Amino acid sequence: QVQLVVPIAVVFSPGSVPGDLLRPLPFRDVQEMEISVNLRTSVTSRYEMLYRSTTGQEEAALAAATAREADAALHPLQDTTLGSLTMYVVPETSSLLPQGINVYVGKHRSALLRAGGSLAALQARLREVTQVMSFTASSIAAALSDRVPNGQLSPDARRYLKSSLGYEITFSLLNPDPKSHTVDWDIEGAVNRYVKPVLDKLSLVANFSVDSQILYYAVLGVTPRYDKESSSFLLSAHSLPHVINPVEARLGSSAASLYPVLNFLLYVPERSHSPLYIQDKDGAPVSTNAFHSPRWGGIMVYNVEAPASPQASLPLHVDVDMARVMEVFLAQLRLLFGLSREEVPPEFLLESPGNEGLADWELDHLLWAHTVENIATVSTTLTSLAQLLDKIGNIVIKDDVASEVYRAVASVQSAVTELSLGHLHAAFQASKEAVTSSERAFFDPSLLHLLYFPDDQKFAIYIPLFLPMAVPILLSLAKIVRETRQHKKEPTKMD
Amino acid sequence: MAAAVPGATRAGAAAVLLLLGCCGPVLAGGLQDQAEQFFRSGHTNNWAVLVCTSRFWFNYRHVANTLSVYRSVKRLGIPDSHIVLMLADDMACNPRNPKPATVFSHKNMELNVYGDDVEVDYRSYEVTVENFLRVLTGRIPPSTPRSKRLLSDDRSNILIYMTGHGGNGFLKFQDSEEITNVELADAFEQMWQKRRYNELLFIIDTCQGASMYERFYSPNIMALASSQVGEDSLSHQPDLGIGVHLMDRYTFYVLEFLEEIHPASQTNMNDLFQVCPKSLCVSTPGHRTDLFQRDPQNVLITDFFGSVRKVEITTETVSLDQDVAGFESKFPEEELATEPLKYAEQLPVAQIIHQKPKQKDWHPPGGFILGLWALIIMVFFKTYGIKHMKHVF
Numbered sequence: 001q002v003q004l005v006v007p008i009a010v011v012f013s014p015g016s017v018p019g020d021l022l023r024p025l026p027f028r029d030v031q032e033m034e035i036s037v038n039l040r041t042s043v044t045s046r047y048e049m050l051y052r053s054t055t056g057q058e059e060a061a062l063a064a065a066t067a068r069e070a071d072a073a074l075h076p077l078q079d080t081t082l083g084s085l086t087m088y089v090v091p092e093t094s095s096l097l098p099q100g101i102n103v104y105v106g107k108h109r110s111a112l113l114r115a116g117g118s119l120a121a122l123q124a125r126l127r128e129v130t131q132v133m134s135f136t137a138s139s140i141a142a143a144l145s146d147r148v149p150n151g152q153l154s155p156d157a158r159r160y161l162k163s164s165l166g167y168e169i170t171f172s173l174l175n176p177d178p179k180s181h182t183v184d185w186d187i188e189g190a191v192n193r194y195v196k197p198v199l200d201k202l203s204l205v206a207n208f209s210v211d212s213q214i215l216y217y218a219v220l221g222v223t224p225r226y227d228k229e230s231s232s233f234l235l236s237a238h239s240l241p242h243v244i245n246p247v248e249a250r251l252g253s254s255a256a257s258l259y260p261v262l263n264f265l266l267y268v269p270e271r272s273h274s275p276l277y278i279q280d281k282d283g284a285p286v287s288t289n290a291f292h293s294p295r296w297g298g299i300m301v302y303n304v305e306a307p308a309s310p311q312a313s314l315p316l317h318v319d320v321d322m323a324r325v326m327e328v329f330l331a332q333l334r335l336l337f338g339l340s341r342e343e344v345p346p347e348f349l350l351e352s353p354g355n356e357g358l359a360d361w362e363l364d365h366l367l368w369a370h371t372v373e374n375i376a377t378v379s380t381t382l383t384s385l386a387q388l389l390d391k392i393g394n395i396v397i398k399d400d401v402a403s404e405v406y407r408a409v410a411s412v413q414s415a416v417t418e419l420s421l422g423h424l425h426a427a428f429q430a431s432k433e434a435v436t437s438s439e440r441a442f443f444d445p446s447l448l449h450l451l452y453f454p455d456d457q458k459f460a461i462y463i464p465l466f467l468p469m470a471v472p473i474l475l476s477l478a479k480i481v482r483e484t485r486q487h488k489k490e491p492t493k494m495d
Numbered sequence: 496m497a498a499a500v501p502g503a504t505r506a507g508a509a510a511v512l513l514l515l516g517c518c519g520p521v522l523a524g525g526l527q528d529q530a531e532q533f534f535r536s537g538h539t540n541n542w543a544v545l546v547c548t549s550r551f552w553f554n555y556r557h558v559a560n561t562l563s564v565y566r567s568v569k570r571l572g573i574p575d576s577h578i579v580l581m582l583a584d585d586m587a588c589n590p591r592n593p594k595p596a597t598v599f600s601h602k603n604m605e606l607n608v609y610g611d612d613v614e615v616d617y618r619s620y621e622v623t624v625e626n627f628l629r630v631l632t633g634r635i636p637p638s639t640p641r642s643k644r645l646l647s648d649d650r651s652n653i654l655i656y657m658t659g660h661g662g663n664g665f666l667k668f669q670d671s672e673e674i675t676n677v678e679l680a681d682a683f684e685q686m687w688q689k690r691r692y693n694e695l696l697f698i699i700d701t702c703q704g705a706s707m708y709e710r711f712y713s714p715n716i717m718a719l720a721s722s723q724v725g726e727d728s729l730s731h732q733p734d735l736g737i738g739v740h741l742m743d744r745y746t747f748y749v750l751e752f753l754e755e756i757h758p759a760s761q762t763n764m765n766d767l768f769q770v771c772p773k774s775l776c777v778s779t780p781g782h783r784t785d786l787f788q789r790d791p792q793n794v795l796i797t798d799f800f801g802s803v804r805k806v807e808i809t810t811e812t813v814s815l816d817q818d819v820a821g822f823e824s825k826f827p828e829e830e831l832a833t834e835p836l837k838y839a840e841q842l843p844v845a846q847i848i849h850q851k852p853k854q855k856d857w858h859p860p861g862g863f864i865l866g867l868w869a870l871i872i873m874v875f876f877k878t879y880g881i882k883h884m885k886h887v888f
Binding site: 145146159162194237240241242244245246248249252258260278280286287288290291292293294295296298300323326327328330331332334335340341342352353354355357380381384387388442443444445447448473476477479480483 | 539540572573574575576625628629632633634635636641644646648649650685688689690758759802803804805806807808809810811812813814815816817870871873874877878
């Protein structure tokens with residue numbers, strides 16, 4: 001059974017200790033919760049809480065003017081190992097948090113909470129925050145989605161990218177009308193400035209490789225509708241699914257790597273179809289002018305302003321505003337991985353992670369989900385490999401396949417142990433190794449067993465071969481047996 | 496090509512809401528749409544594996560069958576990168592083809608299914624049972640290019656179409672080997688164990704085709720065959736100009752049916768089951784849906800033949816600070832010392848040439864052979880007497 005241990009430090013600033021606290025600070029407490037995925041699989045989550053009061057330095061940091069400054073000042077004083085969380089409790093009436101906000105989640109691994117009056121209210125708030133910052137029952141269930149019985153999980157929960165050892169990101173610029181627009185995009189600069197920081201942070205999760213391309217005369221598969229009121233062209237929401245396919249054929253999903261490919265397309269509409277807006281299902285134009293498809297990537301429409309004078313010479317030179325484009329693409333990248341900030345209760349204030357793209361606790365969120373998913377995948381793979389070998393008795397297992405299996409088993413055991421000790425980083429690395437080894441063992445080309453011998457075929461082949469040969473042998477055997485018996489009887493007779 | 500989308504019909508609106516999957520405001524039909532959502536397939540991509548297993552000019556119709564299905568599948572949206580096309584022989588450039596570089600599927604050469612953009616992944620002698628099973632199970636040598644792999648995941652719907660000559664329980668590959676229904680069922684089970692498909696549609700157009708799907712036992716598989724056990728699937732029409740039969744009946748009528756499907760259509764599987772009645776096909780097409788979890792009524796043709804993606808509107812953005820100067824990566828890229836490229840030594844040739852032949856250890860004959868010889872020798876000497884021994888030694 002898998003036990004997920006989250007070490008949490010709850011730090012009370014002066015004046016925020018609830019009156020009904022049973023024991024004097026500092027003390028430790030453990031809360032366990034079982035998340036059951038199906039009848040046989042369940043994951044236990046264990047929050048190891050250490051309650052203590054603030055040190056002098058922490059008090060000084062909490063005296064800052066805004067929550068953001070306090071968070072920045074507290075960051076060097078915290079335990080920043082992957083998977084651990086620190087909660088600072090401030091008095092109910094503190095002005096550190098804005099009005100109406102009860103919880104402030106920073107961009108590292110800490111949060112500021114209001115005391116909340118009673119211990120029970122504080123506990124409830126703590127539980128909410130820790131779930132947002134680490135994992136919830138639904139995120140674990142989504143990670144283990146192939147074990148959840150059909151019908152219990154909505155189809156949407158299976159849309160996030162599966163845990164993989166690497167991902168390929170391809171940025172494509174689609175210019176269907178090169179006669180009217182000469183589009184220049186500084187993709188290399190944009191990748192270095194905006195995308196690399198995010199991928200650097202995500203490098204813990206997987207290897208990323210980035211490439212880019214420009215496609216000319218690539219049109220969308222759908223003709224947009226002209227809307228007189230806004231004098232623009234509109235792509236309605238229900239035509240969006242048909243946009244991707246004609247383009248995909250031209251994208252040339254990378255021939256070199258076997259990792260899942262994420263495509264981010266920037267479409268500059270033709271002069272005759274400008275400006276082009278995407279409509280959501282209510283009919284309102286979408287502010288980002290972009291949409292994404294789970295496990296595939298995203299498309300953004302970049303409108304070029306009409307030239308000032310109608311006699312302006314074509315083609316128009318267009319310099320793409322890469323910052324605006326990357327804001328949308330990085331948001332889509334986050335959504336593809338499942339890092340959405342939409343399901344957070346309204347009294348929470350989440351700090352924006354800025355150019356890093358994702359907060360530390362969001363990285364932890366991904367790591368928890370991926371570790372659990374990896375462990376589940378390894379156990380399924382090894383079980384099915386064992387079943388296969390049981391069923392087909394005469395498959396030959398090569399030595400390296402056997403050693404990969406042993407390595408996979410050792411790694412997965414170490415991953416489970418590390419999880420139960422609360423070491424998320426080590427557990428994740430071990431689970432990645434386990435997945436690599438088990439996949440290598442399962443998909444080894446030598447394990448293909450082609451020869452299927454049904455029983456009637458065996459009879460049909462061997463009987464004509466051996467029956468004629470066997471007839472004289474069996475008859476002679478019978479003769480031998482008779483003679484031996486007679487021989488045994490004779491001595492008694494001769495006496 | 497993809498036509499303009501039809502107006503907002505009731506079914507269209509339901510499809511919109513389902514495809515978006517947004518948690519938007521609850522509309523009047525909101526609850527019903529939620530219920531319908533559970534009946535929709537949860538797939539995010541589509542794959543197709545199309546196999547023609549027969550060689551020789553007179554099996555032109557099998558290649559035409561496969562290419563027709565390929566054409567429909569591409570027209571409805573599945574890209575080449577997601578199609579594994581296996582053709583056992585080359586009809587378009589066959590010396591006996593009076594119209595080179597074409598493969599026709601209608602009489603009077605109406606429809607050329609071998610156009611400019613046909614991408615055959617496994618051709619000619621590469622179409623073997625072993626390669627087919629390797630593609631399905633994923634146990635492929637690491638040197639195989641990406642176009643020859645089935646890189647499906649647990650959210651893929653796969654269409655598998657096979658055609659050729661078959662019999663009760665087997666399908667003939669290249670006139671030299673067979674794949675049995677048990678092997679096929681085991682291959683599908685291996686795919687299920689590794690969750691290499693979400694749902695699978697298996698179509699087979701051979702004689703006694705129904706025998707091939709009898710042994711399936713993995714979930715989420717729907718199967719169609721052109722004839723029952725004991726019946727032969729017949730070919731459709733010979734073309735006097737080319738001199739061979741151009742297509743098989745079942746696939747011909749399936750193709751006619753598919754020509755009316757466009758990417759946004761809502762036709763379901765029950766219509767596909769009715770496609771070739773006995774009056775047209777002479778054989779009785781069969782189908783098997785007991786392993787499939789959804790009701791065929793709710794399964795769209797485009798769930799397997801087309802590639803309609805789930806799409807969500809992006810409503811969030813990341814706020815970026817534009818004044819960031821150059822970025823120093825935490826993990827600077829290692830500068831690999833680049834040597835001039837040389838031809839790589841793939842085998843240690845010098846070692847191999849000068850190797851002494853390995854002494855194979857002699858093992859005494861074991862088990863069965865030993866017993867058989869002992870029996871023969873004992874019988875010989877018992878029957879003819881021990882006195883012959885001295886002549887032997």
